[in-house]
Amino acid sequence: MTDPILSVEGVTKTYKGGVTALQPVDLEIRRGEIFALLGPNGAGKTTLISIVCGIVTPSAGAIRVDGHDALRDYKGARRKIGLVPQELSVDMFERVIDTVNFSRGLFGRAPNPAYVEQVLRDLSLWDKRHAKLMELSGGMKRRVLIAKALSHEPDLLFLDEPTAGVDVELRRDMWKLVHRLRERGVTIILTTHYIEEAEEMADRVGVIAKGKLLLVEEKAEMMKKLGKREMVLTLAEPMATIPAELAEWNLTLEDEGKRLRYIFDARAERTGIPSLLRKLGDLDIGFNDLETYKSSLEDIFVDLVEGTRA
Numbered sequence: 476m477t478d479p480i481l482s483v484e485g486v487t488k489t490y491k492g493g494v495t496a497l498q499p500v501d502l503e504i505r506r507g508e509i510f511a512l513l514g515p516n517g518a519g520k521t522t523l524i525s526i527v528c529g530i531v532t533p534s535a536g537a538i539r540v541d542g543h544d545a546l547r548d549y550k551g552a553r554r555k556i557g558l559v560p561q562e563l564s565v566d567m568f569e570r571v572i573d574t575v576n577f578s579r580g581l582f583g584r585a586p587n588p589a590y591v592e593q594v595l596r597d598l599s600l601w602d603k604r605h606a607k608l609m610e611l612s613g614g615m616k617r618r619v620l621i622a623k624a625l626s627h628e629p630d631l632l633f634l635d636e637p638t639a640g641v642d643v644e645l646r647r648d649m650w651k652l653v654h655r656l657r658e659r660g661v662t663i664i665l666t667t668h669y670i671e672e673a674e675e676m677a678d679r680v681g682v683i684a685k686g687k688l689l690l691v692e693e694k695a696e697m698m699k700k701l702g703k704r705e706m707v708l709t710l711a712e713p714m715a716t717i718p719a720e721l722a723e724w725n726l727t728l729e730d731e732g733k734r735l736r737y738i739f740d741a742r743a744e745r746t747g748i749p750s751l752l753r754k755l756g757d758l759d760i761g762f763n764d765l766e767t768y769k770s771s772l773e774d775i776f777v778d779l780v781e782g783t784r785a
């Protein structure tokens with residue numbers, strides 16, 4: 476890959492007390508992409524982000540942000556990054572515009588009212604710019620966190636669980652916003668528990684569990700490569716048990732014997748469907764309907780994460 480905006484090499488983290496939060500992680504993020512880091516609670520997502528942002532010191536490894544060594548040239552690296560944390564940690568009495576300008580100042584950036592106005596407009600906060608944070612709804616406060624993170628014109632934006640606990644409408648707004656930011660050239664890394672979010676937003680997805688980056692793939696490629704498919708037959712007559720003759724297909728009987736589900740590997744050359752249908756004919760088992768489904772990213776995720784269990 477040419478000139479990634481972020482490269483993480485062999486990064487590990489063992490916290491004091493002995494919790495290993497990250498096994499050696501290697502990851503390169505391309506300029507302009509939306510990358511979703513998907514993993515269950517405690518997988519190490521926040522630890523990885525915090526290391527890249529210089530909040531947590533890694534036990535080993537190297538990080539480069541747009542050419543800056545994040546350990547040796549912390550300031551240079553950090554200036555490139557905007558971080559939207561999970562938690563609100565803002566002064567509730569402050570006004571929106573002041574807190575955003577303050578964040579910008581922290582990075583030593585000269586005032587740029589036109590830029591700040593654009594950010595606030597993008598986030599539908601312009602009309603609220605003189606409101607105190609305490610006067611805003613929860614969703615608006617989250618937008619303020621994003622505005623603060625964007626205040627110093629970063630090239631790489633981290634969103635740590637951007638939509639945890641927000642309503643569906645705000646979640647959709649966030650997704651739109653992320654796409655708009657990318658159109659402006661901002662690279663985005665988001666962490667999420669929500670498969671739907673990764674599926675909806677990301678160009679690439681990394682799956683992390685127990686501190687291990689299990690897989691990094693183009694989203695579409697991941698779906699294609701690992702995708703399973705399902706076929707569901709609605710039977711003409713309910714069935715009490717699956718006949719022994721059908722054992723090799725590993726079918727499951729559902730809905731009080733009215734439906735047969737067959738899960739097969741879309742990658743396999745032989746799916747087993749023609750022979751299954753023939754066998755059903757031989758056994759005189761009729762069906763009224765046949766549907767097929769692609770597996771979702773959710774199924775893939777569960778498979779991968781379960782695969783890490785000893």
Ligand SMILES: Nc1ncnc2c1ncn2[C@@H]1O[C@H](COP(=O)(O)OP(=O)(O)OP(=O)(O)O)[C@@H](O)[C@H]1O
Nearest residue numbers: 490491494496514515516517518519520521522523
């Ligand atoms: N400061 C700390 N000291 C000790 N252990 C920690 C610390 N921070 C995190 N951990 C542990 O490291 C592991 C990874 O935690 P981390 O917060 O990175 O996961 P996560 O994927 O972000 O989880 P979540 O989705 O719940 O935020 C967990 O076992 C956690 O308990």
